[in-house]
Amino acid sequence: MSADLAFAPAAEIAARVRSRELTARQVVEAFLERIERLQKRLNAFTQILSDLALEQARGIDEAVRAGRAPGPLAGVPVAVKDIIDVAGTATTAGSHVSFHRQAVRDAPVAARLRASGAVLIGKTNLHEFAYGVTNINPHYGPVRNPWDLRRIPGGSSGGSAAAVSAGLCAGAIGTDTGGSIRIPASLCGVVGIKPTYSLVPTGGIVPLSWSLDHAGPFARSVRDLALLLGVMAGRDYLSALEGGRADLVGVRVGVPRTFFWERVDPEVLQLTERAVDGMRQLGAHVVEVELPYAAHAGSAAAVVMSVEATAFHERHLRTHVGDYGADLQVRLLRGFFLQGTDYLTAMRARSFLRQVFTSAFERCDVLAAPATQVAAAAIDEDPDSSAGTSLAMSVQLTRFTNPFNVTGLPALSLPCGFTARGLPVGLQLVGRPYDEGHVLRVGAAYEAAAGWAGRRPALD
C-alpha cells in the first residue's frame, strides 16, 4: 500500500470510496497488508478481523454501487480496543482466556461506527483489563511505541494509539478511566479525546470503574477526531471546524500553573510552553488560572477506581486470582482494604472538585497543560521489577489526566512537539462540560499553525 493511503485522512478515504475512486475492499486489503507487515514489530493488535472487515467492505461497495448513502466513514478502517464488544468476536480485555467473552452484539459505540460505514479492522492490544499505563501485557505481550520500538506506547489504550500512529488504521477507539486515551495519544504522537462523562455510551464495554470510564476516539488530526467523535456521540463537531476561524482571536486560554505545570520533565515543559506561546501568537488571550485542591483529584481517582474495579472483579479474585498479571493482582486486591466511608468521601470530593474546576471557566474558555509529565519510557519486561514499574508509572503518567476523569470534563491531547530523542509530547486542552466543539476548534487552530500532524514514525 502506498504510504499516502496509510496516512490519508479518514474524510478523504471516505470521499474516495463514495466517489468510486477506490473501493472499500481495496482500502481494507491495503490496510490488512500493512497490518500483516508491521504487527510483529508493534504488537498493536490482539485480533486482526480480516474476514469481518472484508465482509463489511463488500456491503459498503454494494451500497455505493446501488446509489445508497454508505455513511460519513464509508470504507474507513477503524480499530477497536479489545475491551469493546464487536459482534461475532471475542472480547479479551487483554486478559487470561478464562475471562474472554464472545460478543453476540456490537457495543453501541461500535454499532454507531459500523452504521456510519467504518470498517472495524481489528481489536487492539491494551493493558490487562485497561488497568495500567505501560501496556506491558502478560497475556499478549507489550505494545511497542512506533517512534521507538524499545519504549512503551502508554496505556491503557496503547494498541489503538500505536495503530493510528503507524498508519495501520485511519482512526481507533479507546477508553479512558484515568488517562487511557490521552496518555497513549501523547506518547505516540496522535490526537485523542476523552469526551464529557456519559457523552459516548459505554455499554458493551468491559468496565474498569463505572463512574470514571469514558470512551473516545484516536486520529491523526483534530478534524478526523471530530468526525469520529461526532459518529460516536451522535452529534456534529465538523461544522464548527469547517466554518470556524483559523485563528484564536477572542479565545481565553487558561494556564493552571499550580499542580498541572509542576514536576514536568524540562523538555516536555519547554515544548508545552511553546505551544501556549503558539496559541498566543494565534490571537488567544492567555491567562493564569488557579485550580485549588487539584492535587486531591488524584486521591479521589485512586480511591474510587480501586473500589469500583475490585467490586467488578471480586468473584473472580476470590477463585482465580492467579489468572491476573502481577500488577493487576496488586491493583485489584488493594480495593478490599478500603472502607465504604472512604469511597463515599471520595465521591463527595468529586462533587466538590467538579464545582471548583468548573468555576475556573469563568476566567477562560479552555485550560492548557501538558498531557503527561514525561515522554515514553523504556519497556520493562523484567519479571522482578515490571509490576513495580507499572504501578509507579501509573501514578506518574495519570497525574495530569485523571483530574478530568474525576470531574468528567472533556479533555483533548494533541502533539505539540518532539524531544531530542524524537519522542512525541502531548498538549492537553480541557473544556467545559459538553463543550467538545470548542476544545476541538482550539485544537484544530493550534494543530494547523504548529504543523506537527504531518510527522510519521520511520517504520517503512
Place this chain on the structure above:
Amino acid sequence: MTDEELLAAAAALGLRLDRRIARELAAEVERVREAAHRLRELPLEVDTTPFAGETDER
C-alpha cells in the same frame, strides 16, 4: 502495614494471597489509604452529596 499483617488481614477477608506480591500490595494499600485520608482535608460542605454531578447524566 507489614507483609505479615497484610497476609493476616487478607486471610480474614477470605483471600488467598501469593507471598510474592505481599510487599507491593502492602505499599499500595498504604498509598490508597493515605489518599482516602487526604480527601478528609477538603472543606466539604455538609450538603455536598456523593451522588449529584452536573456532568453525570448516565
